[in-house]
Amino acid sequence: MDNKVVFKVAQILQALQIPALRFNFRGVGRSSGSYDEGRGEMDDVRYALDFLSHRYPGLPVILAGFSFGAYVGLRVGAVDGRVRALIGLGVPARSFDGDTLQGCTKPKLIIHGTRDEVAPYALTVRWFEQLPAPKTMIAVEGADHFFQGRLDEVQTIIASFVQTL
Template sequence: MPAITDLRGPSGILEAILDPPATSAGAVAPRAAVVFAHPHPQHGGTMHTKVVYQGAKGLTRIGCAALRFNFRGVGSSAGTFGKGEGEKEDFRAALDYLSGRYPDVRLWSAGFSFGAWVALEVGAVDDRVSVLIGIAPPVATSVSGMNYTFPSTLAGIKPKFFVQGEADEVCPLEGMWAFYASLQEPRELVVIDGAN
């Protein structure tokens, strides 16, 4: 059963839900502890966004603990939109929380759209994070005047796993293929036929 939790972020309390591994009887450590970030806060993104919710549930089915949280200024999380840099600080705080909760478990960094950008860039440089997961990262897109760059992800050698919709209108598949070709191994991209 998910546990509603408040974690301390740099701008105050961040609203969060920790989903335990579905395969654990409570005595077994999770396969990994995953922080899962939501889409752009100024475009309706929350920890309850369908892709984030289902992604977290999928991770729990394979034995992971998954922490979803609202960035600053979303839901009951304190603060206001931090233009990406503030949200990266929030993500680091979520990693701190999970590493304290599961000190002997590997951390994975995951996100959807804007949240993928945050998760990939923060996770790529955090030594505690062993795997990066991005769903429809904004690799060839500008949202609200923000152009997303991925220097840490591109330079990183951590395993990277991506899921991309074939017909994604916000993060086009062509841009994803170009980005993917620039990444170092190990890497994997799964394209969902017909998905937007």
């Protein structure tokens, strides 16, 4: 929640008048519980969506996630009717199984650094090619996993995507 990528994504969404909720998964920071290899964390995303739905009834959701948060968030957002569009940054493609997101026809934006040392760019490209349309992948040339020095560019990419929805 406190990393710069998550902060900058929330910042640009709020600037676009889209409410943003940042939260820690179970067992992270001061959150209770413990890591559950994505299963329980999917519940965390659902609880966050419940909160947003009650706080902003009828407002469509753009679900954005970074790294492990992208892995969990994209899986939940692909099937949750409240979610209108998906954004994944630094997506750990190796974590997805073969059919994940295959039925998802929601707009998807994937932003990935070409020098991502955590989630290799080439694996993400191969995973992205299997996703159903509509989809967009933007490579941030030379960026690492945390988009060091490139977060303004990431914000511009997100703003352009959101304005097309």
